[in-house]
Amino acid sequence: MLELKNVxxxxxxxxxxxxxxxxxxxxINFTFEDGKFYGIxxxxxxxxxxxxxxxxGVNPVSQxxxxxxGQDISAWTITERAKAGIAYSFQQxxxxxxxxxxxxxxxxxxxxxxxKLLEILGRVGICPLSFxxxxxxxxxxxxxxxKIELAITIAANPKLAIYDEPDTGIDLWTIGPMVxxxxxxxxxxHTTTIVVSHNRxxxxxxxxxxxxxSGKIVYSGNLEGALPLLDDLSVCTYRDxxxxxxxxxxxx
Amino acid sequence: MLDAIDKSLLKTVADLESLPxxxxxxxxxxxxxxxxxxxNIHIESNAEGTGIVVTIKPGTKNESVHIPVIxxxxxxxxxxxxxxxIGDDAEVTIVAGCGxxxxxxxxxxxxxxxxxxxxxxxxxxYVEKHYASGDGKGRRTLNPTTKVFLAEGARAEMELTQISxxxxxxxxxxxxxxxxxLLLITERVLTDGEQTAxxxxxxxxxxxxxxxxxxxxxxxxxxxxxTFYATMDAQNKCFGHIECDAIIMDNGTNETMPSLxxxxxxxxxxxxxxxxxxxxxxxxxxxSLGLTYDQAVNRIIQGFLK
Numbered sequence: 001m002l003e004l005k006n007v008x009x010x011x012x013x014x015x016x017x018x019x020x021x022x023x024x025x026x027x028i029n030f031t032f033e034d035g036k037f038y039g040i041x042x043x044x045x046x047x048x049x050x051x052x053x054x055x056x057g058v059n060p061v062s063q064x065x066x067x068x069x070g071q072d073i074s075a076w077t078i079t080e081r082a083k084a085g086i087a088y089s090f091q092q093x094x095x096x097x098x099x100x101x102x103x104x105x106x107x108x109x110x111x112x113x114x115x116k117l118l119e120i121l122g123r124v125g126i127c128p129l130s131f132x133x134x135x136x137x138x139x140x141x142x143x144x145x146x147k148i149e150l151a152i153t154i155a156a157n158p159k160l161a162i163y164d165e166p167d168t169g170i171d172l173w174t175i176g177p178m179v180x181x182x183x184x185x186x187x188x189x190h191t192t193t194i195v196v197s198h199n200r201x202x203x204x205x206x207x208x209x210x211x212x213x214s215g216k217i218v219y220s221g222n223l224e225g226a227l228p229l230l231d232d233l234s235v236c237t238y239r240d241x242x243x244x245x246x247x248x249x250x251x252x
Numbered sequence: 253m254l255d256a257i258d259k260s261l262l263k264t265v266a267d268l269e270s271l272p273x274x275x276x277x278x279x280x281x282x283x284x285x286x287x288x289x290x291x292n293i294h295i296e297s298n299a300e301g302t303g304i305v306v307t308i309k310p311g312t313k314n315e316s317v318h319i320p321v322i323x324x325x326x327x328x329x330x331x332x333x334x335x336x337x338i339g340d341d342a343e344v345t346i347v348a349g350c351g352x353x354x355x356x357x358x359x360x361x362x363x364x365x366x367x368x369x370x371x372x373x374x375x376x377x378y379v380e381k382h383y384a385s386g387d388g389k390g391r392r393t394l395n396p397t398t399k400v401f402l403a404e405g406a407r408a409e410m411e412l413t414q415i416s417x418x419x420x421x422x423x424x425x426x427x428x429x430x431x432x433x434l435l436l437i438t439e440r441v442l443t444d445g446e447q448t449a450x451x452x453x454x455x456x457x458x459x460x461x462x463x464x465x466x467x468x469x470x471x472x473x474x475x476x477x478x479t480f481y482a483t484m485d486a487q488n489k490c491f492g493h494i495e496c497d498a499i500i501m502d503n504g505t506n507e508t509m510p511s512l513x514x515x516x517x518x519x520x521x522x523x524x525x526x527x528x529x530x531x532x533x534x535x536x537x538x539x540s541l542g543l544t545y546d547q548a549v550n551r552i553i554q555g556f557l558k
Contacts, residue, residue: 058536078539088540094533097469097497098555107551108541156541 001192002032002055002160007064009050009215024050026215027064032160037186038194039206041226043233047215048196049091052162055194056088057081068160085159089166091196093149095138101148102132108156124151124181142169150178154185161185163195167202179205254285258322261351264415265381266320272347276318277304279332281325293317293344303333303365306346310339310371321350326358326390333365340371340403346378350394352417354386361393368398370406370433378410384417392417397424402433404459413557414441414449421449429490431459438467440557443476443504453482457490457519468496469556472504483511486519494523499530499556501549 009025025047032038040048053059055066057078065074073081087108105120106112117132134140136148146169153161163182167175179201185191195202203209209226211219211233219229254262258280262268275293278285289295292312298305306317323330338344350362370376384392400408414421427435441449455464470478484492498506512521530552538548 056540058540077545078536079542079544082540082542090533090537090540092533094531094537096534096552096555098558099552103551103555104537104541107538107543152541 001034001069003065003067004028004030004051004055005065005067007051007054007066008062009047009054009059010062023062023215025054028215028217030210030217030220032192032194034192035186035190036192036207037183037205038192038208038210039203039223040194040196040210040212041198041203041230042212042218046212048212049164050215051212052088052164052194052196055081055160055162056086058088082156087153087156087158087161089146089149089153089161089163091164091168093136093145095140095145096136098135099137100133100135101151104136104148104152105132105155108152120155121151124154143171143174146170147174150181154181157189158191160192160194163193163197165197166195167197167199175199175201257324257353261322261324261353261383261385262320264383264385265322265349265351266318266347268318268320272316272318274316274318275306277306278318279321279330281323281328282330282332285322290315292342298333298335300333302331303335305335305337308336308338308342308344308374310341310374312339312342312344314343316345316347318347320348321362321364322353323350323360323362324353324355324386326354326356326360326388329359329361329363329393331363331365334367336366336368336376338368338370338374338376338406341373342371343375344377346376347380348378349381349383350396351382352384352386352392352394354384354388354390354392356388357390358388359391359393360384361391361395363395363397365397366399368400368408370400370402370408372403373405374403375407376409378408380410380412382414382418382421384419386417391419393420394418395420395422398426400425400427400435402427402429402435402462404431405433406430407434409436410438412437412439414443416442416444418443418449419447421447421451423449423451425451425453425455427454427464428456428458429462429464431488432461433459434462435464436467437465438469440469441478442471442473442553442557443478444473445476446474447476448478449476450479451481453480455482455484455492457484457486457492458488460488460490462488462490464490464492466492466494466496468494468498468508470496470498470506471501471553471557472498472506473501475503475505477505479506480508481511482509482523483513484521484523485513485515486521487515489516489518490520492519492521494525496523496525497556498527499553500528501530501553 292309294307494510510523
């Protein structure tokens, strides 16, 4: 349903760093199949979020093509991609002044009817009335805004849902139900699901685990096969110069 | 009595489809058009004949008074002095507002100078909307002044909105807060074209336990300019906060000067101020929900000025 054909995202380095070109995403080829659950993981700065944003159109591809349900969407705007059925949960959701959760749900679904909105809230497992008229502003906690972000994405009934680190700021007890919710949406609505995460719970739920390192896909397959590679990648690159193991309580 | 233009202005500035229920005083082109008093709300012209005195009986509950002003006479600059005396323990909503319809090249303007004396434990909600319309090229000016005096335990919530069409506005808000009183001001101003708006706010936290929160939301479109001054002067153990946010669109400009003065060791004063374009993460989020760029901008501004 989604095909990445030799996709690059290239940026100009600053003068201090040679001023040359750097590929944040470095020639990725991959096909996401309809109705499957994908877990994308990899070290910090490896390009996971950048890849997810290329799919949504937040950043334009520098080279290559993104094919969605047979159409080349590489040059499409974010709006066009949203209308075609792609939804995105941001790692750091935007905060507004004067816009409520209800407003965002209405924008995402076109629904204003109170009972139907409450139905959606029931479906995403959010305590309804206390949340609906909350302003999506700086007063929300990190966990609350992530729940709202997730709920809006699900409510939009996308064909392809991308969640960028949905568990950031979420308490440990909520992660299990969150995984179940995404799996239920997939089962009931056939939503192709891509989750960018470091959390094992999401990777265990995934049909396919993808590991990205230095802008390339270095592994795709089941979690079992990914584990040895993940162990290797998690080795701290500062180990030689840092004595954190002993002194700073580094838990790597 | 009310023509189509009057009705449209009243609808915009006071949400009135027809004459309101309860007490009201409607002023048109510098003269009294219609007035009604109620058992608890008395309205009379002041001694100088330059405005009205609205007296709300102590203990009055859940009543409202509408005092809109409409202007459609070319060349008129209408100045009115209104006083509001709100009795102890009363709870009242005052809906003011000025609508100007300018159909010629002559300027038109209004200066509403309002003072509020809010009694002990009384609660007043004051809603004021300013709006100008019409095809005329005449300059439309609105220069309101509000002076608020809060007695012990009194509470005033003021919503001051300038919607559109006003070429020049120079607003002055002053307040003196007694012990344990609370003042909440929310000001929303949208300017466009070559319009200018200045808002000056001087809030004196005089009584122990007084609290004030001033929120200003400004949007500058076109080449318009807005200037915002706010001073919280804490003279006792009190709490004061100023929050001023300005969104620049097109070539608009803004100057914002929040100022905090603590004249007492237990004063707590804070302010936050921001000026800038619409944050790109907000636009991206709304576009990812299917809005176009322009729709996203409108939705954000609409919420910001809500």
